[in-house]
Amino acid sequence: MTDQMKETYPLRGILWGIMFGLGLMVVAIVAKVIALSLVSALAVLILGIAIGTTWSMFGPARPPKSGNDGGPPA
């Protein structure tokens, strides 16, 4: 018997969140949404990490793959 379960990837969320946060930080500074300062830059970076982590934990789950390579075991 097989059950469906939701698998989360918080570490991936953190890592991609760092990249997302860095991009958000640079874009926000260059677009002058925030001033270039350590505090505001770190705040945006942390926001990006928080978004990534939250998304990886509570985002809508991908449906299971179907077919030969991804279906439930027989």
Added chain:
Amino acid sequence: MFQRTLALVHRRALCLFALSVLGALSLTPLLAAPNAGAQNDNAALDALRAEVPEGDPGKFDLTEASEEFDRLVALYDQATTGVSDFGDGSELTGPCGGWAYSYDSNGDPPIDILDGGTAFTAGNPFRVDVRGLVQYYGFAPENGDGPRNHTWFVKTSGISLDKGGDPNTNLKNRNAGIVDLANDLPVKFSAKVRVEGEMMSDNLATCRGQGHVDFVGNGLTDPVGLAGLALLAGGLFGLLFNARPAITYKS
């Protein structure tokens, strides 16, 4: 004649620029009064604006620059009275001063210093084109011997941008020049920055200044902006397709 005197301004482009900004901070009280009035209804303020050369900024020698400073002071006194508060985040203390004019890549007209509002504050930063020029004049002090054995630093958010010093054995007390940001800044960018700096010496009181500077570039199309967009897109892609929760089967 283009003389190098204070030895404050000599090492790198960043240093040159930051110190010119510090020098210009002293012009802030000259031009920054909240009651300076609108551009069209104050003849004295119009006269101030007329002092700023348009087109090719050229070069001031020290005598011309000093006379320019005196004219600006006199005109400012006519344009404003009794100003004690120059706004948020703009300050200069100590026996130093000067002026600075900022030009874009075309040099005409100057993009900042005379705008009738409070200058160098968070709400009205000194605008500098990263492909343009900043013409500056600075003194410490205005009359008398210059700083002996001085040291200085410039920083933002507690992070050092540059620092230095000089014995200044000739006790020179002024400098004027042009910072060519187009050539001196290796990477173009846009940002608003709060800059602060300090100069200490054996014989003068400490000169300390802070203010906000708006670096005017091409925004997101500059290399730094493009790098930021690439990071943002990459991070978003990873979050959407690699970090998203998944339903799996468990037997």
